[in-house]
Amino acid sequence: MKSLSQIMLSLLMVVSLTACSSTGSTTSTDTPSTNESTVTDGEYTATATGFGNGEVSVTLTVENGEITNAVVDTTSQSEGYGADASEGLASQIVEKQSYDLDVVSGATVTRDGVSDATKQAMEQAGFTTESTETVGEDQTANADVLVIGMGASGTMAALKAAESGATVIGVEATASLGGFGNAAQGMFAINSVEQEERYGEDGLTTDEDYWYDHMSSHNNQRGNNKLIRTFVSEAKNTVSYLLNHGVKMFLSPTAQQIAHFDTDVVYHRWNNADPFTHLGAALEENNVDIRYNTTATELIVDENGKVTGAKCTTEDGGTLTVTANSTIVATGSFASNAELMEEVLGKTVYSNANVMAGTPLPGVEMMWNVGAARGDLLTMNHGVNAGATVTVDQLTLNSPILWVNNQGKRFMNEDLLKDTVEFTDAVVAQGGTCYTIVDQTTVDRWTDMSQENTGTWVHYWDRFGIVDENGNPTIYHAPIDIETWNADFETLAASNEGGVFDTIEEVAEFIGCNPADLQETIDNYNNYVQTGVDEEFFKSSESLIYTVSEGPYYVTKGHAGVLGALGGVNTNEKLQVLNDQYEVIEGLYATGNNVSGISFGSYQDVEGVGLGFSLTSGRLAGGYAAEAAGYEAVEDTTELTELGQTTMEEASTATISGH
Numbered sequence: 001m002k003s004l005s006q007i008m009l010s011l012l013m014v015v016s017l018t019a020c021s022s023t024g025s026t027t028s029t030d031t032p033s034t035n036e037s038t039v040t041d042g043e044y045t046a047t048a049t050g051f052g053n054g055e056v057s058v059t060l061t062v063e064n065g066e067i068t069n070a071v072v073d074t075t076s077q078s079e080g081y082g083a084d085a086s087e088g089l090a091s092q093i094v095e096k097q098s099y100d101l102d103v104v105s106g107a108t109v110t111r112d113g114v115s116d117a118t119k120q121a122m123e124q125a126g127f128t129t130e131s132t133e134t135v136g137e138d139q140t141a142n143a144d145v146l147v148i149g150m151g152a153s154g155t156m157a158a159l160k161a162a163e164s165g166a167t168v169i170g171v172e173a174t175a176s177l178g179g180f181g182n183a184a185q186g187m188f189a190i191n192s193v194e195q196e197e198r199y200g201e202d203g204l205t206t207d208e209d210y211w212y213d214h215m216s217s218h219n220n221q222r223g224n225n226k227l228i229r230t231f232v233s234e235a236k237n238t239v240s241y242l243l244n245h246g247v248k249m250f251l252s253p254t255a256q257q258i259a260h261f262d263t264d265v266v267y268h269r270w271n272n273a274d275p276f277t278h279l280g281a282a283l284e285e286n287n288v289d290i291r292y293n294t295t296a297t298e299l300i301v302d303e304n305g306k307v308t309g310a311k312c313t314t315e316d317g318g319t320l321t322v323t324a325n326s327t328i329v330a331t332g333s334f335a336s337n338a339e340l341m342e343e344v345l346g347k348t349v350y351s352n353a354n355v356m357a358g359t360p361l362p363g364v365e366m367m368w369n370v371g372a373a374r375g376d377l378l379t380m381n382h383g384v385n386a387g388a389t390v391t392v393d394q395l396t397l398n399s400p401i402l403w404v405n406n407q408g409k410r411f412m413n414e415d416l417l418k419d420t421v422e423f424t425d426a427v428v429a430q431g432g433t434c435y436t437i438v439d440q441t442t443v444d445r446w447t448d449m450s451q452e453n454t455g456t457w458v459h460y461w462d463r464f465g466i467v468d469e470n471g472n473p474t475i476y477h478a479p480i481d482i483e484t485w486n487a488d489f490e491t492l493a494a495s496n497e498g499g500v501f502d503t504i505e506e507v508a509e510f511i512g513c514n515p516a517d518l519q520e521t522i523d524n525y526n527n528y529v530q531t532g533v534d535e536e537f538f539k540s541s542e543s544l545i546y547t548v549s550e551g552p553y554y555v556t557k558g559h560a561g562v563l564g565a566l567g568g569v570n571t572n573e574k575l576q577v578l579n580d581q582y583e584v585i586e587g588l589y590a591t592g593n594n595v596s597g598i599s600f601g602s603y604q605d606v607e608g609v610g611l612g613f614s615l616t617s618g619r620l621a622g623g624y625a626a627e628a629a630g631y632e633a634v635e636d637t638t639e640l641t642e643l644g645q646t647t648m649e650e651a652s653t654a655t656i657s658g659h
């Protein structure tokens with residue numbers, strides 16, 4: 001398992017690569033004029049607001065009336081996304097001699113901030129930046145079904161509607177398919193063909209009733225039970241649908257989260273570079289008209305309150321008005337909307353958390369604007385990571401050692417680490433940050449390379465295992481070599497995200513807590529380890545291994561990882577959007593992360609629910625939207641076509657060979 005920062009980085013790379021053949025640009029039509037008579041050479045700096053209200057700055061060097069160098073500082077932005085976009089944006093500024101910068105996947109809001117700062121700095125230098133009025137054409141289009149957002153759920157919705165006979169237009173804000181589905185690795189399903197193959201027809205120990213009960217109980221029955229019920233029984237058909245379209249799905253050898261080790265494996269994985277190639281080919285075969293770099297901005301409603309399409313902005317700044325019998329909003333919720341995120345997480349948590357950037361314009365607002373009731377809004381809290389790129393956090397922030405909050409006190413039974421959602425929620429409840437502390441004795445043990453395979457657990461995941469598709473441990477696990485350990489702690493110290501301290505007083509100073517409180521926490525904890533009884537939080541004796549005794553002490557600051565946002569509107573089980581009287585808004589469907597009620601309050605603690613529900617809700621909504629336009633939706637079952645059978649076979653071979 002990679003740390004969130006590593007996942008973010010690889011996602012950025014994947015998305016950038018897929019997008020590089022067709023660069024998106026801002027819809028701004030302003031272009032600077034390099035009128036040498038008004039431009040004064042020199043260095044000019046300006047700042048602006050980027051993602052999550054973080055400040056970005058740009059310093060331009062102007063020589064002979066030209067921008068010869070740009071230094072972009074995006075260190076306040078999400079690691080792996082905006083924070084890593086600085087060099088690319090700086091070269092664009094010099095190359096284009098402009099602030100009109102291309103979209104950077106996963107860092108659009110950062111790009112907007114850098115554009116703003118560049119514009120200001122250019123104006124300081126005397127460049128003219130007025131609009132040159134090169135707005136693109138206004139266009140119209142019509143289809144049976146309009147899909148807004150061609151991510152995980154939108155792709156499925158468009159394909160299913162088109163296969164059922166409907167004409168379909170898909171508008172997608174970026175230059176590529178898949179959205180955050182490109183980052184996701186697996187989906188939940190029960191009673192799938194793959195489970196049948198592994199467990200035999202009667203071999204599963206859990207069934208739809210078990211998972212329905214688990215998910216509805218997780219929500220304290222406050223979610224959308226009918227929709228959960230639908231999801232739980234329909235997800236298996238999504239697995240077959242994907243296999244039948246050539247997407248290689250395979251069943252993980254074991255559960256991915258320790259919390260589910262006792263149940264059947266429900267996590268159906270895919271090689272996330274592959275699915276959107278197959279689904280993209282199928283969309284093309286079915287004549288789905290995809291308009292990339294096109295952003296829907298507003299839904300259109302007729303005099304009866306029916307949604308009849310949407311207004312969009314095209315790449316060249318023109319408008320595209322699409323009219324359609326049914327509109328499916330599949331925009332992936334609101335993670336990039338700082339105001340909503342602050343509202344949901346609280347200002348402190350939002351500023352402390354490691355938030356995955358979302359898309360610039362939350363589709364949920366478009367739906368609220370046409371009368372959709374506001375559903376439950378929440379975030380996908382998933383994993384705790386260091387605030388700098390290191391590997392030690394996979395040990396220090398993934399082990400049930402001593403964890404403290406910013407007051408130097410324990411705040412959970414660290415065995416919660418068995419479930420990624422639960423321990424992250426516990427950190428969120430402390431303001432989004434926490435600290436782990438290990439002493440030199442622990443470090444000596446964790447860096448003793450001779451311990452490998454001795455059976456002594458040095459790391460939580462070594463005890464329970466977290467595995468890849470081949471059953472091999474994927475998380476970075478101890479022992480770890482001392483060079484990496486030391487280098488990583490230097491990196492953490494340099495960025496004030498941790499460090500090595502000689503005394504508990506110094507640790508307390510770093511954390512910002514009362515040294516006496518921290519010492520008391522440590523004394524109590526050491527006592528629990530010695531007696532094997534955690535009187536405070538009842539942690540299992542197996543996890544009471546490491547005391548915090550002699551210094552130096554190694555401290556890692558953890559930040560709650562937030563994969564994205566969930567919820568926005570309520571729907572019925574046909575994915576039709578409801579108003580505040582729980583009535584259907586005709587012509588309007590929502591899918592994927594935009595839908596409230598699968599998770600309520602906290603993201604489901606079952607592997608693959610985000611992706612599983614997105615793909616399944618998209619498939620279903622596409623069918624219902626086609627039916628609303630008078631077509632008979634193609635029925636999906638678990639049955640495999642010839643292609644599906646071959647794909648399943650290939651997927652299991654790919655699993656063995658490690659792809």
Ligand SMILES: Cc1cc2nc3c(=O)[nH]c(=O)nc-3n(C[C@H](O)[C@H](O)[C@H](O)COP(=O)(O)OP(=O)(O)OC[C@H]3O[C@@H](n4cnc5c(N)ncnc54)[C@H](O)[C@@H]3O)c2cc1C
Nearest residue numbers: 149151152153173179180181185296332592593608610611
């Ligand atoms: C790093 C990471 C790992 C994950 N791993 C997993 C996993 O293993 N299992 C799991 O179950 N879930 C996982 N998830 C969650 C999963 O990816 C999401 O639940 C899923 O992708 C949501 O699908 P969606 O269709 O709602 O949104 P997305 O897939 O995000 O698609 C939304 C699309 O809409 C487009 N868009 C937005 N606004 C507009 C607009 N106004 N006009 C036009 N287009 C617009 C966007 O550009 C995007 O392409 C992960 C998420 C992340 C970030």
